[in-house]
Amino acid sequence: DAGVTQSPTHLIKTRGQQVTLRCSPKSGHDTVSWYQQALGQGPQFIFQYYEEEERQRGNFPDRFSGHQFPNYSSELNVNALLLGDSALYLCASSLGGINEQFFGPGTRLTVL
Amino acid sequence: AQRVTQPEKLLSVFKGAPVELKCNYSYSGSPELFWYVQYSRQRLQLLLRHISRESIKGFTADLNKGETSFHLKKPFAQEEDSAMYYCALTNSGGYQKVTFGTGTKLQVIP
Numbered sequence: 001d002a003g004v005t006q007s008p009t010h011l012i013k014t015r016g017q018q019v020t021l022r023c024s025p026k027s028g029h030d031t032v033s034w035y036q037q038a039l040g041q042g043p044q045f046i047f048q049y050y051e052e053e054e055r056q057r058g059n060f061p062d063r064f065s066g067h068q069f070p071n072y073s074s075e076l077n078v079n080a081l082l083l084g085d086s087a088l089y090l091c092a093s094s095l096g097g098i099n100e101q102f103f104g105p106g107t108r109l110t111v112l
Numbered sequence: 113a114q115r116v117t118q119p120e121k122l123l124s125v126f127k128g129a130p131v132e133l134k135c136n137y138s139y140s141g142s143p144e145l146f147w148y149v150q151y152s153r154q155r156l157q158l159l160l161r162h163i164s165r166e167s168i169k170g171f172t173a174d175l176n177k178g179e180t181s182f183h184l185k186k187p188f189a190q191e192e193d194s195a196m197y198y199c200a201l202t203n204s205g206g207y208q209k210v211t212f213g214t215g216t217k218l219q220v221i222p
Contacts, residue, residue: 003155056209
Protein backbone atom coordinates (compact mmCIF):
# COMPACT_ATOMS: atom_id res chain seq x y z
CA ASP A 1 0.00 0.00 0.00
CA ALA A 2 1.52 3.30 -1.11
CA GLY A 3 -0.53 5.15 1.43
CA VAL A 4 -2.11 8.46 0.48
CA THR A 5 -0.99 9.66 -2.92
CA GLN A 6 -1.41 13.11 -4.43
CA SER A 7 -0.89 14.50 -7.89
CA PRO A 8 0.70 16.52 -9.24
CA THR A 9 3.69 17.13 -7.00
CA HIS A 10 4.18 20.71 -8.15
CA LEU A 11 2.05 23.08 -10.15
CA ILE A 12 2.52 26.62 -11.43
CA LYS A 13 -0.49 28.68 -12.47
CA THR A 14 -1.23 32.32 -13.15
CA ARG A 15 -3.79 34.52 -11.45
CA GLY A 16 -7.34 33.90 -12.59
CA GLN A 17 -6.72 30.36 -13.74
CA GLN A 18 -8.35 27.25 -12.35
CA VAL A 19 -6.60 24.22 -10.87
CA THR A 20 -7.53 20.65 -9.96
CA LEU A 21 -5.57 18.62 -7.43
CA ARG A 22 -6.06 14.91 -6.94
CA CYS A 23 -5.85 12.56 -3.99
CA SER A 24 -6.08 8.80 -3.59
CA PRO A 25 -6.71 7.67 -0.03
CA LYS A 26 -4.96 4.91 1.83
CA SER A 27 -6.40 1.50 1.05
CA GLY A 28 -9.48 0.85 3.18
CA HIS A 29 -10.12 4.50 4.01
CA ASP A 30 -13.39 6.17 3.09
CA THR A 31 -12.92 9.76 4.24
CA VAL A 32 -10.77 12.44 2.66
CA SER A 33 -9.89 15.83 4.12
CA TRP A 34 -8.07 18.66 2.38
CA TYR A 35 -5.80 21.22 3.99
CA GLN A 36 -3.96 24.33 2.83
CA GLN A 37 -0.57 24.96 4.39
CA ALA A 38 1.01 28.33 3.74
CA LEU A 39 4.71 28.80 4.40
CA GLY A 40 5.45 28.87 8.11
CA GLN A 41 1.88 28.03 9.07
CA GLY A 42 0.05 24.96 10.23
CA PRO A 43 -2.35 23.15 7.92
CA GLN A 44 -5.72 24.88 7.57
CA PHE A 45 -8.78 22.71 7.11
CA ILE A 46 -10.57 23.27 3.80
CA PHE A 47 -13.19 20.52 3.79
CA GLN A 48 -13.91 16.86 4.40
CA TYR A 49 -15.61 14.36 2.11
CA TYR A 50 -17.39 11.19 3.16
CA GLU A 51 -19.76 9.11 1.06
CA GLU A 52 -19.20 11.50 -1.85
CA GLU A 53 -20.55 14.48 0.06
CA GLU A 54 -18.90 17.45 1.70
CA ARG A 55 -19.48 16.92 5.42
CA GLN A 56 -17.52 19.73 7.00
CA ARG A 57 -16.00 22.93 5.68
CA GLY A 58 -13.48 25.38 6.99
CA ASN A 59 -13.35 29.13 6.37
CA PHE A 60 -12.60 29.03 2.67
CA PRO A 61 -14.50 30.83 -0.09
CA ASP A 62 -16.68 29.08 -2.62
CA ARG A 63 -13.81 29.27 -5.10
CA PHE A 64 -12.61 26.14 -3.31
CA SER A 65 -14.70 23.13 -4.21
CA GLY A 66 -14.24 19.43 -4.17
CA HIS A 67 -15.50 16.08 -5.18
CA GLN A 68 -15.25 12.53 -3.95
CA PHE A 69 -15.65 9.60 -6.30
CA PRO A 70 -17.18 6.17 -5.59
CA ASN A 71 -13.69 4.71 -5.17
CA TYR A 72 -13.12 7.31 -2.39
CA SER A 73 -10.53 9.29 -4.33
CA SER A 74 -11.01 13.01 -4.27
CA GLU A 75 -10.33 16.23 -6.17
CA LEU A 76 -9.85 19.76 -4.94
CA ASN A 77 -10.72 22.51 -7.40
CA VAL A 78 -9.77 26.14 -6.99
CA ASN A 79 -11.20 28.74 -9.37
CA ALA A 80 -10.06 32.28 -10.08
CA LEU A 81 -6.67 31.73 -8.50
CA LEU A 82 -5.17 34.48 -6.38
CA LEU A 83 -1.54 35.01 -5.44
CA GLY A 84 -2.53 34.14 -1.88
CA ASP A 85 -3.59 30.65 -2.94
CA SER A 86 0.08 29.72 -3.29
CA ALA A 87 0.63 27.01 -0.70
CA LEU A 88 1.15 23.33 -0.06
CA TYR A 89 -2.13 21.46 -0.36
CA LEU A 90 -2.37 18.38 1.79
CA CYS A 91 -4.80 15.53 1.54
CA ALA A 92 -5.47 13.24 4.48
CA SER A 93 -7.51 10.07 4.61
CA SER A 94 -9.11 8.21 7.48
CA LEU A 95 -11.69 5.56 8.14
CA GLY A 96 -14.96 7.15 9.19
CA GLY A 97 -14.41 10.79 10.04
CA ILE A 98 -11.40 11.66 12.12
CA ASN A 99 -9.91 8.54 13.42
CA GLU A 100 -6.19 8.62 12.75
CA GLN A 101 -5.56 10.69 9.65
CA PHE A 102 -2.87 9.64 7.19
CA PHE A 103 -1.41 12.47 5.17
CA GLY A 104 -0.17 12.57 1.63
CA PRO A 105 3.03 14.30 0.52
CA GLY A 106 1.16 17.34 -0.70
CA THR A 107 0.92 19.35 -3.91
CA ARG A 108 2.92 22.57 -4.03
CA LEU A 109 0.87 25.20 -5.89
CA THR A 110 2.52 28.42 -7.01
CA VAL A 111 0.36 31.20 -8.40
CA LEU A 112 2.19 33.87 -10.40
CA ALA B 113 -14.69 29.05 17.16
CA GLN B 114 -11.90 26.58 17.72
CA ARG B 115 -8.37 27.81 18.06
CA VAL B 116 -4.99 26.25 18.82
CA THR B 117 -2.02 28.28 20.00
CA GLN B 118 1.57 27.09 20.00
CA PRO B 119 3.52 30.01 21.42
CA GLU B 120 7.01 28.87 20.43
CA LYS B 121 8.10 28.75 16.81
CA LEU B 122 11.43 27.19 17.76
CA LEU B 123 12.52 25.24 20.81
CA SER B 124 16.17 24.26 21.17
CA VAL B 125 17.24 21.79 23.84
CA PHE B 126 20.34 19.73 24.49
CA LYS B 127 20.30 15.98 24.11
CA GLY B 128 19.20 14.39 27.36
CA ALA B 129 17.36 17.50 28.56
CA PRO B 130 13.61 17.49 29.21
CA VAL B 131 11.30 18.76 26.49
CA GLU B 132 7.98 20.53 26.81
CA LEU B 133 6.15 21.78 23.73
CA LYS B 134 3.27 24.03 24.69
CA CYS B 135 -0.22 23.93 23.27
CA ASN B 136 -3.23 25.90 24.39
CA TYR B 137 -6.64 25.66 22.86
CA SER B 138 -9.97 27.44 22.74
CA TYR B 139 -13.12 25.41 22.25
CA SER B 140 -16.56 25.60 23.77
CA GLY B 141 -17.36 21.89 23.87
CA SER B 142 -15.40 18.70 24.55
CA PRO B 143 -12.50 18.62 22.15
CA GLU B 144 -10.27 15.86 20.96
CA LEU B 145 -6.62 16.85 20.99
CA PHE B 146 -3.77 15.47 18.95
CA TRP B 147 -0.07 15.95 18.39
CA TYR B 148 1.24 15.51 14.86
CA VAL B 149 4.92 15.38 13.91
CA GLN B 150 6.75 15.99 10.68
CA TYR B 151 10.32 14.75 10.43
CA SER B 152 12.60 16.16 7.77
CA ARG B 153 11.47 15.13 4.27
CA GLN B 154 8.66 13.00 5.66
CA ARG B 155 4.91 13.32 5.77
CA LEU B 156 2.91 14.72 8.58
CA GLN B 157 1.99 11.86 10.89
CA LEU B 158 0.04 11.36 14.06
CA LEU B 159 2.20 11.16 17.18
CA LEU B 160 -0.46 10.75 19.82
CA ARG B 161 -4.05 11.63 20.76
CA HIS B 162 -5.32 12.43 24.21
CA ILE B 163 -8.02 9.76 24.31
CA SER B 164 -5.41 7.04 23.85
CA ARG B 165 -3.43 8.14 26.90
CA GLU B 166 -0.39 6.42 25.42
CA SER B 167 3.29 7.21 25.48
CA ILE B 168 4.70 7.25 21.97
CA LYS B 169 8.48 7.44 21.44
CA GLY B 170 8.73 8.54 25.07
CA PHE B 171 6.36 11.47 24.56
CA THR B 172 3.27 12.03 26.67
CA ALA B 173 0.60 14.72 26.69
CA ASP B 174 -2.06 15.36 29.26
CA LEU B 175 -5.24 17.24 28.55
CA ASN B 176 -5.78 19.94 31.19
CA LYS B 177 -9.29 21.23 30.70
CA GLY B 178 -8.95 23.82 33.45
CA GLU B 179 -5.97 25.45 31.77
CA THR B 180 -7.16 24.46 28.26
CA SER B 181 -3.74 23.04 27.54
CA PHE B 182 -2.30 19.92 25.95
CA HIS B 183 1.44 20.23 26.38
CA LEU B 184 3.74 17.57 24.90
CA LYS B 185 6.50 16.31 27.17
CA LYS B 186 9.48 14.02 27.07
CA PRO B 187 11.89 13.58 29.96
CA PHE B 188 15.06 13.07 27.90
CA ALA B 189 15.35 14.53 24.40
CA GLN B 190 17.08 12.53 21.67
CA GLU B 191 18.56 13.82 18.44
CA GLU B 192 15.98 11.91 16.40
CA ASP B 193 13.24 13.95 18.09
CA SER B 194 14.25 16.97 16.01
CA ALA B 195 11.19 17.73 13.89
CA MET B 196 8.21 20.02 13.45
CA TYR B 197 5.43 19.40 15.95
CA TYR B 198 1.82 20.46 15.46
CA CYS B 199 -0.93 20.45 18.04
CA ALA B 200 -4.41 19.91 16.62
CA LEU B 201 -7.97 19.98 17.89
CA THR B 202 -11.22 18.61 16.59
CA ASN B 203 -14.79 18.56 17.79
CA SER B 204 -15.85 15.25 19.25
CA GLY B 205 -18.58 13.32 17.51
CA GLY B 206 -20.14 13.69 14.09
CA TYR B 207 -18.21 14.98 11.14
CA GLN B 208 -15.11 16.61 12.40
CA LYS B 209 -13.20 19.73 11.48
CA VAL B 210 -9.55 19.78 12.52
CA THR B 211 -7.78 22.95 13.60
CA PHE B 212 -3.99 22.92 13.67
CA GLY B 213 -1.62 25.21 15.52
CA THR B 214 1.20 26.98 13.72
CA GLY B 215 3.73 24.41 14.86
CA THR B 216 6.91 24.34 16.93
CA LYS B 217 10.23 23.30 15.51
CA LEU B 218 12.12 21.19 18.01
CA GLN B 219 15.87 21.23 17.61
CA VAL B 220 17.83 18.81 19.77
CA ILE B 221 21.45 19.82 20.06
CA PRO B 222 23.94 16.95 20.34
